[in-house]
Amino acid sequence: MRWTLKSKPNPETVSAIKNALNVDAIVATLLVQRGIDTYEKAKTFFRPSFEHLHDPFLMKDMDKAVSRIESAIANNENILVYGDYDVDGTTSVALMSSYLKTKIQQVATYIPDRYDEGYGISYKGIDFAHDNDFTLIIALDCGVKAIEKVAYAKEKGIDFIICDHHRPGETMPDAVAVLDPKRSDCNYPFKELCGCGVGFKLISALAQKDGQTPEDLMEYLDLVATAIGADIVPIVDENRALAYLGLQVINTNPRAGMKAIIAEVKKDELTITDVVFIIAPRINAAGRMKHGNHAVSLLTETDFNMAAQYAVDIDEFNTDRRETDKRITEEALALIEKNNEQEGYTTVVYQEDWHKGVIGIVASRLIETYYRPTLVFTKSGDKLAASARSVSGFDVYNALEECSDYIEQFGGHKYAAGLTLLPENYEKFKAKFEAVVANSIDPKLLTPELKIDAEIGLNQIDQRLYRILSQFAPFGPGNMSPVFMSSNLRDTGYGKCVGEDDKHLRLTATQKGLGKIVAIGFGLGDKCDLITNGKSFSAAYSIDENHWNGNVSLQLKLKDIK
CATH class of the missing domain: 3.90.1640.30 (inorganic pyrophosphatase (n-terminal core))
Structure with missing residues (x-):
């Protein structure tokens, strides 16, 4: 992952909102980063209501x-x-x-x-x-x-x-x-x-x-x-x-x-x-x-x-859907490997018997592996139908528009679209789409970006901070759950891989003189060697609550470690 630390907002604006709301500097920083730089905007942000709907x-x-x-x-x-x-x-x-x-x-x-x-x-x-x-x-x-x-x-x-x-x-x-x-x-x-x-x-x-x-x-x-x-x-x-x-x-x-x-x-x-x-x-x-x-x-x-x-x-339809998209994803990954198509700027795959209902999900799964603008095609009547998914920062709708000579019909958004084309145009479209993306995408967008709101010390993490961050919800595009990073961390010595196939990582992070806290990294089992033998590491994470046996404690939900 490519870590990007967001730039620090204007200190005077942060100070003003900090004093107006009586919050810590870190909370004030997060608010200003989200464009909330006045008391009135903060009131609207923390107390959404019917008054905020437009005529x-x-x-x-x-x-x-x-x-x-x-x-x-x-x-x-x-x-x-x-x-x-x-x-x-x-x-x-x-x-x-x-x-x-x-x-x-x-x-x-x-x-x-x-x-x-x-x-x-x-x-x-x-x-x-x-x-x-x-x-x-x-x-x-x-x-x-x-x-x-x-x-x-x-x-x-x-x-x-x-x-x-x-x-x-x-x-x-x-x-x-x-x-x-x-x-x-x-x-x-x-x-x-x-x-x-x-x-x-x-x-x-x-x-x-x-x-x-x-x-x-x-x-x-x-x-x-x-x-x-x-x-x-x-x-x-x-x-x-x-x-x-x-x-x-x-x-x-x-x-x-x-x-x-x-x-x-x-x-x-x-x-x-x-x-x-x-x-x-x-x-x-x-x-x-x-x-x-x-x-x-x-x-x-x-x-x-x-x-x-x-x-x-x-619920039964959903179970069928999960089984189907898992199978088709495996088939698509095997097809990409077999045809040696991992090196381009795009991922475009086709198999005529793939279930049309899950090709959009499969496209998203392929992005998890190859992180490229992706199209998954299947046969639909006498045409081919595809779902397109994109990577953060790249407009796949615009790219498809440039390939419209080979497309029968398409529509959608910046990051997700659907299209149909005639079978005889598939290879021409595939080549054109690859060329369009290759000529227009910033190569750094082909590496997943982890946007980090701020660097903090473990001693700044407490229940008051967590309580205020919880009020930032609901989270989503434009207001993602805050991600922090901390440097010069060490494991207490008991960190280990957990879960099926040791897929996950669990450790207790310490920072010299700044406290310690339990951390869990889902899907980060392969990073275990980075934390062993007292090695120093940096972590990117969100702050979460762990409920266990009636006890509630704060923990770090790891996004990545380096």
């Missing part, structure tokens, strides 16, 4: 979307709520359909089949709407590039409202309203909402017209917080408030489906990290292994016993 009508086309939905309700039209099959899409559909059903009964949901229809709005979905007399489709987490499909729907007398957060193309679809904060002509003050977040702004606007406030929509925020965590959007500004409030719902009064998932995993209080690694994969597993409809059924079910049955089914 939904600041979003371009919001008035048009609300007017069209009010008209549909007044005229008893049939409304189809359409969304993608991943977590952001299914939570969006659950949120929108649940809310609309409090106003009108003629509301149905539609999730495209990953294998039959692919990502986003499909002709099959529009035909379903036409055959069943739906006159309005509200599309969530997709649609901003669906120009031909929205035009096709219009020919059939079906209106579209699009709620998306992906980058638009040069032309907007001819929809009644296109809600997307990333539109160049949209002045909404926060650009990084997830799809479910945009959906929440739409129901907030509808509620506002009825004289309600966002507080009246609290029950929907467990869905929004789950989508924020799963879609890896920055947890800053409005997302921080939505995630913070949503976690309160998850931990105190979650909807039946969430409650059923949490009961399966038996954890008392969930953090955003738990949402990402416990709730989100289970919701995602439905769309990956079976159909996204199962996730929507779970998230909209009000009877706990029914929800519990759905949760059991989804």
Whole structure:
């Protein structure tokens, strides 16, 4: 790993915030690094609330979307709520359909089949709407590039409202309203909402017209917080408030489906990290292994016993997903070794029988090994479909845009995207993608970076510091859990490898005259020789609490040692 120590912020600013908040210099430094340099900003950061949400009508086309939905309700039209099959899409559909059903009964949901229809709005979905007399489709987490499909729907007398957060193309679809904060002509003050977040702004606007406030929509925020965590959007500004409030719902009064998932995993209080690694994969597993409809059924079910049955089914999908992605990852690694393709700037692999539902996960796993912009392809009908994942600091979406001559369709974000192409273009695309990345990537980005907030002594670590750092949560992009480093450490002599295959490292670190503390390094078993025989070493770590036999103590959660 490449360790990067963040530059120290302006000492006067640090001193001012330290005095204003009556905190240690280290806490003040961390706050200023995050752009929190006044008392008012600190108050907003530590006490996220509904007051910090922006007026939904600041979003371009919001008035048009609300007017069209009010008209549909007044005229008893049939409304189809359409969304993608991943977590952001299914939570969006659950949120929108649940809310609309409090106003009108003629509301149905539609999730495209990953294998039959692919990502986003499909002709099959529009035909379903036409055959069943739906006159309005509200599309969530997709649609901003669906120009031909929205035009096709219009020919059939079906209106579209699009709620998306992906980058638009040069032309907007001819929809009644296109809600997307990333539109160049949209002045909404926060650009990084997830799809479910945009959906929440739409129901907030509808509620506002009825004289309600966002507080009246609290029950929907467990869905929004789950989508924020799963879609890896920055947890800053409005997302921080939505995630913070949503976690309160998850931990105190979650909807039946969430409650059923949490009961399966038996954890008392969930953090955003738990949402990402416990709730989100289970919701995602439905769309990956079976159909996204199962996730929507779970998230909209009000009877706990029914929800519990759905949760059991989804847990089985998740088990299947884990086994499948493990097998395909092993096959992909073997293929890369066999073809001797470890040396380039990219990782691109293809096998026609790989499960389309897990290729995105496999791409992420390959990055763990080779740390390159990565694409994993499989056969999908008469085309090849791929999931792309990138390394920190490199925009894979832009790279794909430069390869568009060989691509049929693509969409996504800076770090994750999906695409399809014709089989005859695979080798040409692969060569072009390698050339584009080779010419544009900074070579240092091919080594994982460990960003360190500050260097501290072990004597600065105490319960008060940990208590304040805990209030920095929820953590995520834009507000990662603080990482520290300490130098001139030694093990007390009892450090050892632990766990299956000695994969992990456990030691007690001491620093001359500055105390000692237990440290655990998951996956760092191969670094054991760095700490033996009284050798001096440096450690990068976060501060964690260890609960054992009723005792609670602080420990270091090691990220790396040198």
